[in-house]
Amino acid sequence: MRGDDRLSRMVWTSLFAVALTAACASEDGAADGGGSGEGGADSGSSGGGMDRDGEEVYMLLCASCHGADAQGTMLAYELRHPVRPYATWVVRNGRTGNELAPSVMAAYPSSVVSDVELERVFDFLDAFPRADGGEALYLDHCRNCHGIDAAGGEVEKDIRPNPFHDALEKVRQGEGGSGYGARLLFMPALDAAALSDDELQQIVDFIGTL
Ligand code: HEC
Ligand code: HEC
Secondary structure, eight states, X not given: OHHHHHHHHHHHHHHHHHHHHHHHHHHHHHHHTTOOXXXXXXXXXXXXXXXXXXXXXXXIIIHHHHOTTSSOOSSSOOOSSOOHHHHHHHXXXXXXXXXXXXXXXXXXXXXXXXXXXXXXXXXHHHTSOOOOSHHHHHHHXXXXXXXXXXXXXXXXXXXXXXXXXXXXXXXXXXXXXXXXXXXXXXXXXOOTTTSOHHHHHHHHHHHHTO
């Protein structure tokens, strides 16, 4: 029965390790305590617990594909200023990859990135400077779906022929409600705070040059 003995010792040792990790994690939590968002940023950084700050989680789990500056890499695309419910859906469900972003993105359950941490990742992504000029605005808000040349992209919708007022109506209303997974049907609505009329005009002007 030696085998059993060894097995049970291994089990107890690993249970102890788990308990220790949990204790460390909750200490991290306590140290950050009450910090609602930005506060606990630095103190939790050693942990790997569930109270990490947004930049830390982003650099650890997302930057390898989306880039440290969130401007995209060969593997995946730009992520600045995310539309949160949609972005949350993608993170929780994963993505298969496509032409512009040729890698598979795993689904990240809340046991890996908690809801609070995910909001902090989005806060981190929102803190990048506002895009400036039609090309940068197009990259930030439209290119992932409509493609580099606005001729279709992942959603197979050529938006080059659209005059400003049609684009404005579409951008303000969006499409597809909360059907975030429907590639050919979902477009997020952006209000004037996310993208002003003037900024959209710059995008339309830029599309006109493509
Ligand atoms: C292995 C590479 C990889 C990693 C790591 C990764 N992603 Fe992605 N991500 C992708 C790819 C590829 C796509 C696009 C795939 C597609 O459209 O089918 C994507 C798409 C997204 C989108 C949708 C963006 C849009 O404009 O449609 C969001 C949001 C996102 N990722 C967030 C994250 C976050 C947050 C993390 C870290 C927790 C992360 N990703 C980690 C590869 C990755
Ligand atoms: C998450 C993906 C996604 C993003 C981001 C996105 N779109 Fe769309 N867009 C779509 C889809 C899908 C459709 C087709 C929906 C429909 O009308 O059936 C569409 C349709 C359109 C149309 C209508 C085209 C037509 O002929 O009916 C316009 C104009 C448009 N988008 C402009 C934009 C602009 C401008 C941006 C950036 C500010 C943008 N979209 C961002 C997915 C997206």
